[in-house]
Structure formats: structure tokens, C-alpha cells
Amino acid sequence: MIERRIASIDLPSRPTHTCCAAPGADSGGSGAHWHETSSGYDLPSRPAGLYEPVRYALEGGGKRLRPLLAVQACLACGGTADEAMPAALALEMFHNFTLVHDDIMDRSDVRRGRPSAAARFGSNQAILSGDAMLTFASCLVSQVPARAVAEVTAVFNDMALRVYEGQQLDTEFETRKNVTIDEYFEMIGLKTGALLSAACRIGAIIGDADPATADALAEYGMELGLAFQLRDDWLDTFGDHATFGKPIGGDIVNEKETWMLITARRESHGELDSILAEDLEPQEKIRQVTRLYERLRVGERCDAAAAEHHALAIAALDHAKFSDESLKQFFVDVVDRMASRNI
Numbered sequence: 001m002i003e004r005r006i007a008s009i010d011l012p013s014r015p016t017h018t019c020c021a022a023p024g025a026d027s028g029g030s031g032a033h034w035h036e037t038s039s040g041y042d043l044p045s046r047p048a049g050l051y052e053p054v055r056y057a058l059e060g061g062g063k064r065l066r067p068l069l070a071v072q073a074c075l076a077c078g079g080t081a082d083e084a085m086p087a088a089l090a091l092e093m094f095h096n097f098t099l100v101h102d103d104i105m106d107r108s109d110v111r112r113g114r115p116s117a118a119a120r121f122g123s124n125q126a127i128l129s130g131d132a133m134l135t136f137a138s139c140l141v142s143q144v145p146a147r148a149v150a151e152v153t154a155v156f157n158d159m160a161l162r163v164y165e166g167q168q169l170d171t172e173f174e175t176r177k178n179v180t181i182d183e184y185f186e187m188i189g190l191k192t193g194a195l196l197s198a199a200c201r202i203g204a205i206i207g208d209a210d211p212a213t214a215d216a217l218a219e220y221g222m223e224l225g226l227a228f229q230l231r232d233d234w235l236d237t238f239g240d241h242a243t244f245g246k247p248i249g250g251d252i253v254n255e256k257e258t259w260m261l262i263t264a265r266r267e268s269h270g271e272l273d274s275i276l277a278e279d280l281e282p283q284e285k286i287r288q289v290t291r292l293y294e295r296l297r298v299g300e301r302c303d304a305a306a307a308e309h310h311a312l313a314i315a316a317l318d319h320a321k322f323s324d325e326s327l328k329q330f331f332v333d334v335v336d337r338m339a340s341r342n343i
Helices: 002-007 048-058 065-076 081-106 117-121 123-141 146-173 181-206 211-238 259-267 271-277 282-296 298-319 325-339
Strands: none
Touching: 048 081, 048 117, 048 123, 065 081, 065 181, 065 211, 065 325, 081 117, 081 123, 081 146, 081 181, 117 123, 123 146, 146 181, 181 211, 181 259, 211 259, 211 282, 211 298, 211 325, 259 271, 259 282, 259 298, 271 282, 282 298, 298 325
16 A cells, blocks of 8 residues: 555646745645645646656656655654655656756766657756655655654755755776775765665654664665665676666666676776776677676675675664554565565
8 A cells, every 4th residue: 555655756737836935825836735635746737847757757657666665664763654655756756856856967868768858858858856755855845744854854855955965976986997896885885875764864853753763774774775775786797687677787887886796896806897998889889897806706795795784674673662563564574575676
């Protein structure tokens, strides 16, 4: 039921009025509106050039993991799904905003098995629509229960800055050949882990969790994020295009500083750099680097590193106090599904 509510983002083409107004207020202008009954957004129909890319990005599917974590963390701490839903939707809107801008920065033409927003509408339009998505996310955060607004807003804003810091580090890595594993983990902790961690903490805050429980769930989210990114790096080389949603080997073609590339550079005694220095066609470049990865077993070891962080995520749950111990199982199941590459 909760999964369906979050997945069914309603985007009718009619103007409504209250995204950024105080709950219950009528702002009298056009804007996105939070529906407590339908768990959706109404976006204005005009100007279509601004709002169509927003609709397009939100309708692209995805795992909806971040909003699910927020809602389940709230439930686990004694709150309700309705209390958590504005924050859950804000987190999903923010996440999609980062994807829209990330695809522009990475010059990615494909997202979730179809053209990225930038490829479909152009980079300038995607930038502006992404900005609108960030504004909608901020508006939704303001609609959490009044007792939690200040704390949730602080966590959300801190998370956003951390995500931007991670993106900046990732961008700087593009011009470096000496990135270390420690620097890589710092970057993915900011770019990927911070949002999952914040989703869990925000849900716990809305559910009125004690500080130790909020910290434990936030730690769970961070470890989950680290494992998630390691798994994503692995899938980019060894995954199935049909389920991955992006062309396989993109990280190799772009020489992205992943766990596997950093490790292979350190251990191949110049062989990786020699391959990357050649003027190879993309598929041949992917083939040669993948063969090197297989020989060095970096794929297996990347998987093992992800498993270590899966274990740390589950261990963090031992320090959380759940309103019902059966609610803990959701968080364990997420880790299990991720470990089996089924999420």
C-alpha cells in the first residue's frame, strides 16, 4: 500500500495553488499542491516548457527507495504514513532533481532506460526544471507536522549541501589520476549516502524517535548508501543493460573514478593507464578494461566491499528502538534485496 502511494505520483495538467503556502492556506497563485488523500503533486500546465520536464523526470520510474525509507522509519518509531508523506515526497523530488542535473554534468543521454530529461528537452530546459524541482522539494518539507518542521528542515538542508559537496568532489575526480579509496568513500558518502541517511533520520524525527534511534537509523542509511554505490559501480560494468537502465560500461568509457577503477589502477602497474591512454573505440575500451578487472578480480572484491557495508547497515539497527520489532524486518529486507541485486 505504501509503495503504491509513493509510486503513484499524480500529475494532472491543471493549475492549483498551495505548494509553498502554509498548510491549509490558499495562496491564490499557481503552484504544485500536496494532496494528503492522493499522495501526489498537481503541477501547473503553463509554461509547459518548465513543467513538462518535471513530469517527465518523475514519471521515469525508479526504486522510490528514499521515500520508502522515510515512511518506514516514521512507522518504526511510532508515527504514521500520512505524517511522513510530505517529507517522503520531498526526498523523492530532491533525488530526481539531482539526477536531472547529474545527467547534464555527466553528459548522459539515458536515464532509467529512456532519454534523460536533458536529452529529451535540452540542457537549458532541464536545468531550469531541475531548479523548480528543488523548490517543490523545499515546499513539501515545510508541510511536515509543525512540531518537526524546524528539525526536519535543518536535516534536509544539511543533506542537500552534502550531496552538492559530493557532486563537486566527483567532478574534481574527473581531472585526477591519483584518487584514493578513502577519497572515493568520502565522495560516495556525501553524494549517495547522505540522502539515504537523511531519509531515515527525517522519518525517525517525524515519528518522534529518541536521539539514539534517530542516529542508528541514520547510520543504517549511510551504510546502505555506501553499499548501494558500490553495487551501482559493479552493475555499470558487470550488470544487465535491460535491468540497469543505462548502457553498460559507461563508467569505463568516461574513466569514472569508481572503486574498481581506482583499485585496478593501483594494482595493475600501469596497465590500466596504458589502456586508457589508447585511442580505442568505446566497446573495445570496455572489453579491455573489463578483462583487466576480471583478471584482478576487482569485480568480486567490489561485491565483497558492498557486502561489508550491508552487514554494517544491519548491525546499526541493533541500536534502534522500534515501536514494534516486526517493523525492523523491512530494513533487513532492503539490505537482503540489495545484496541479491534485486532492488
